[in-house]
Amino acid sequence: MKLWEKKYTLHSAIESYTVGDDYVYDQQLVPYDCLGSIAHATMLQKLGIVSEQECLQLHQALHEILTLHEQGEFKIKQEDEDCHTAIENFLIKKVGAVGKKIHTGRSRNDQILTALRLYYKDQIQGSIMTANDLIDTLTKLVNSHGTTALPGYTHMRKAMPSSIGLWAGAFIESMKDNTHLLMHVNTLIDQCPAGTGAGYGVPLPIDRTMIAKLLGFQKPQENSIYVQNSRGKFESSLLHAFTQIMIDLNKMASDLLLFSMPEMGFVSFPAEFCTGSSIMPQKMNLDVLELTRAHYHQMVSWEMQIKTMSANLISGYNRDLQLIKEPVMKGCACTKESIEVMTLLIKNIKIQKDACEKAMTSDLYATDKVYELVKKGVPFRDAYRQIARQYSQGV
């Protein structure tokens, strides 16, 4: 039964179109929605809407859902529309009229935002942890092979001498900046929407600070319309921060795909990281790096989807925003898995020192020759031109 059920039945084609895959994505939100409801019930008891006994009943039933969920046995059905309905229906079935009180003082609009933000905060913490693993792994690479020389490229042409240490260090420093950005986004998201109803408050003296505290939020998000208007905004900031991680992985993948071409041979990977071809028996491909590279583009398009979908809409909730769940949830999963896979690869990378050294050809040192002249007092631009004269053939 739908929460808003009236005297008519929703047309089946409309139900299927409006629910879409939402009930599938909501499956992951069940624990967060239960946590939100547990806090909400506690607050309702304080308001005197439910008695201590009723509150206990609700808590127990919600914990039962949490357990069922962990066992993979709490399933949301399409006709439930979403996790909120599935949970309220379960409560009503389990504890009767008391279950009918759980929705007092809230709307699905603030409820879903509460659940989502708890989920986002978990995702951010998880991503920072995996990013730190990658940083550690890169640091180990610097320690073990940092001094191995490597050609530095600009414009895909040899430029000046670089090293494994300089290369890996770039990603360490970048990944640290990424985690700082993620932490800022966490601060943004760490505002509790609960108690703002459908965007215009609730005619009850909800204790918003209490719910926020119970759920571990830093503070309530004050303005009830802003709560709704920030849907899409916060998600786009989250995905933006994730794209910053993913562009680094995209670049690492681009570097490693080039560096591991047999024509370069600077690095290699064990066989069990390589996939093959259905027709060419010799092929050992690093599909894993190609996919890391490609996932970045998914991320960008998901961020863009959120950004364009939430535009040209008036204030207050609009159903358009439901479709944000898919890109944001996919984006969270994709980022975490991609970092883990890159960490695994870096752990198993083989630096081919001989090939690296062989690649350190004399053209990489042309700038040094300029500076030898500079040290003798030749103005830089004159020194540059003097050396440059040797290099005017085509490429």
Added chain:
Amino acid sequence: MKLWEKKYTLHSAIESYTVGDDYVYDQQLVPYDCLGSIAHATMLQKLGIVSEQECLQLHQALHEILTLHEQGEFKIKQEDEDCHTAIENFLIKKVGAVGKKIHTGRSRNDQILTALRLYYKDQIQGSIMTANDLIDTLTKLVNSHGTTALPGYTHMRKAMPSSIGLWAGAFIESMKDNTHLLMHVNTLIDQCPAGTGAGYGVPLPIDRTMIAKLLGFQKPQENSIYVQNSRGKFESSLLHAFTQIMIDLNKMASDLLLFSMPEMGFVSFPAEFCTGSSIMPQKMNLDVLELTRAHYHQMVSWEMQIKTMSANLISGYNRDLQLIKEPVMKGCACTKESIEVMTLLIKNIKIQKDACEKAMTSDLYATDKVYELVKKGVPFRDAYRQIARQYSQGV
């Protein structure tokens, strides 16, 4: 067992990351891949690679898969990687050594493209048919309510008199142009990739014209590298054509959401098309139109995903392109369902003639006053300025 299985086992994290959801999307491609293999087997018999008897065995086994698929009983597993592997493994299990011959003269690279293009061609036909249904439904609306007056808007302000007929007619004409574009895209896609291997041909005298003909393609796609390079290109053209349909639906939805606001009241819809609120009992929302509006943005981002994902890659297959399946398949389904839902809505729309007429206020006829002066010989710009003088207050 993977088709390219060698002496080592792929790392489980790499397998999971590289296969991703590909095996799920491939489920829909099973029948198309079987059709491709049936044609391929026939061609192999002509080459003498398989005997008449072997060809028959392969055909029977492939038809068995088709039947199993229809019954929902042919399941691709993650370790299969894709439909091609699942099908080849089934064939080997079923008809032994003969099954090991089916991959002669092809690669998964040309095989998947063949299956996908057969799928696209079906999707295009289906979309054109549903688009024609919408055109018919709009035409009926023109016939029944075409003469009902409606304010014409520019800049979200009343401009000049319009009508239900003019409004609906705009979408009829636009939808016809959309189907022409889809038909052109069909011509583009209607090139058979089979027989080009992994992008560099196969050392066998494959009869590409024969396979193309057997599969109902207009012609083989000649250049084998182009076959691979067109992956992503064709898909982006397909999604572009679909976005042209979806922007029309987005605009229809935007119009209808405004026109059905009680403040306007030009149109209304039956209750069974409306969803409600978990907190506000009076709400009758047209979520269905909001979602139609929003789905357009998904489509654009999916098209964009394909377009950016396939860039900055060298010629020949790169695994990045695997990720194209998700946006293109979702885009096909989304477009078709959105057209169907809009057709259903237009079939059930209620034109509120009284509200429409009441909205035909005098400002809509200001331009007519100008033209009365023009007909009396006043130069247009002078006539305009004379009337305009009445309208200089703010808004």
Added chain:
Amino acid sequence: MKLWEKKYTLHSAIESYTVGDDYVYDQQLVPYDCLGSIAHATMLQKLGIVSEQECLQLHQALHEILTLHEQGEFKIKQEDEDCHTAIENFLIKKVGAVGKKIHTGRSRNDQILTALRLYYKDQIQGSIMTANDLIDTLTKLVNSHGTTALPGYTHMRKAMPSSIGLWAGAFIESMKDNTHLLMHVNTLIDQCPAGTGAGYGVPLPIDRTMIAKLLGFQKPQENSIYVQNSRGKFESSLLHAFTQIMIDLNKMASDLLLFSMPEMGFVSFPAEFCTGSSIMPQKMNLDVLELTRAHYHQMVSWEMQIKTMSANLISGYNRDLQLIKEPVMKGCACTKESIEVMTLLIKNIKIQKDACEKAMTSDLYATDKVYELVKKGVPFRDAYRQIARQYSQGV
């Protein structure tokens, strides 16, 4: 003086914000808008709105503008807002009251669309011609160096033998498909919007077929609301077609940047195509190819800009659409120039036959070994596995 000037003056900040760079982009549209007005005047004469003498005066004045424009002396100022205003003001100054009649029976809404579509048609023709030059140049390359062997790559790893001819042929075939798509888009755009006013017609018996014919359009675009609603749609189709050309150039650039790395050395270019570094005297970079690669991404984002900007808007003109001019005009120029530059590069490419041959290593022929076994009767998959056993080390 603005065409819509009333009793008040537009706030200067609002004028600056609303006009934006529109008057700059309109500079290119002056000749097209004059052509539109010449046809319009002829039609007004037929209606009896202007006399034969007046029509002649208008024609002469409009031809004077065309001449001034060619000499770079017809300048649109910010306070003019757009080319239409600049032209009407010029006419009034030149031929007095007759100039005040030129806007009879039209709106800037249909006027700008008429001018833009004439411009688009010219751009399409120009692009097809330059694309054909590129095809010719590639064909010459096939004729001169087609048989030179080249490694064929998949997954950025050597796959099977390819050749300069196969590589160039891929782009020839692709570019032909691109021009077919452009021709279809031309058909779409080749509909005359003139005579539909601001989207709701004009209270005069405009001869739309006459104007369409005078301007060389295939037909009038019937529905007046569709005329306005197709703004953005047609432009997105145009840019989509151009992105198809640009993705090919992006791929050619990606190939050539890799192939010309000294580590590969398959191709090279004369010095005068290479740029240098301010610090490294040895550098000979192919910035031109990097920029070609990058311009593709501009194109995609411009297409996307048009697509998202025109969504979530009700039917009829909305000022949002003015911003479409910038991406569409930039997109036209970028595509044409990029094709020309690529043609120039291919004309001057140097194929390094020795390096190509040296790169034809034995792994490229592993598939041939499989097929030798197949020819001896070994089922393909068994033959594959037999050869594959030699290739299970990592990469």
Added chain:
Amino acid sequence: MKLWEKKYTLHSAIESYTVGDDYVYDQQLVPYDCLGSIAHATMLQKLGIVSEQECLQLHQALHEILTLHEQGEFKIKQEDEDCHTAIENFLIKKVGAVGKKIHTGRSRNDQILTALRLYYKDQIQGSIMTANDLIDTLTKLVNSHGTTALPGYTHMRKAMPSSIGLWAGAFIESMKDNTHLLMHVNTLIDQCPAGTGAGYGVPLPIDRTMIAKLLGFQKPQENSIYVQNSRGKFESSLLHAFTQIMIDLNKMASDLLLFSMPEMGFVSFPAEFCTGSSIMPQKMNLDVLELTRAHYHQMVSWEMQIKTMSANLISGYNRDLQLIKEPVMKGCACTKESIEVMTLLIKNIKIQKDACEKAMTSDLYATDKVYELVKKGVPFRDAYRQIARQYSQGV
């Protein structure tokens, strides 16, 4: 003369294509590049590369450029390629051989990043100041009209009572979060790239901390490859932060366009903010709001352009990144101007209290009726269903 000039002349078509509009955008960077060079010269003196006297000469010449720039008389020409070349050439002309020393210890790669980041920091400060003006203006609106009732909408349908104060407050709170995000992005950008050369350092003991301090950066950006790799990353974070401001303006514009429709009439604006039509004399349009709405989409596409353009590239500078200047500079200007225009509009908004009150219809209070029953002890869901029964007709 180009900085990298060798024994050949760059092909004119290649020069035109590679320079593009870069020299135009660089015009805005002249002062920042001069500041960078002033600090660089001071540091070179410390290293003993230039004498005290030479340093003074360089400083004077650079200040002369600053003055010329302010007077609009320092013009970069296409053949200069960029501001760095124009400035170095000016210095050499002005102070002879000393000018040839200015480029010692740097590359255009770190030089442009230094100039850009100084520019970004200025843009961020400017945007925060204008955002604060908007916050102040909205606060005044809350103070003057905050208690005026307004219907609160969800799904574009009346939901529950809102007010001018609640509406404006949402944007105040949101804009504050936006400025916090901008401040974080400022922290990210506030890292000095100077002294890292072309991405691989310089063979001189550059005092990077000194330059950073002289230029007011918080710290040097350590890793030289990261300096290059962060190009595009930092810009995308900057534009992301700006899109957060712009989505708020987009929503304000969407609200105000609807609220000011005569059919609603909740707010109005003075005539001097309204533009007209060339054909319809009665029209008073709020083009300014439509364009604000549309500019958001430009911003998103510009951010996306930066994000996709900088992907699939190996570490180190690639010329693709030059194209980032256009979207980032346009994005800065667009955001600032849009905030200013919105502030101007809010300063001049007229709240139509009568229309607002008239719109407070009984359906807005249906939820209150539910809560009256709740207060009498009826479980929420029962109370909801009881009231909902009155509302099951269609819409």
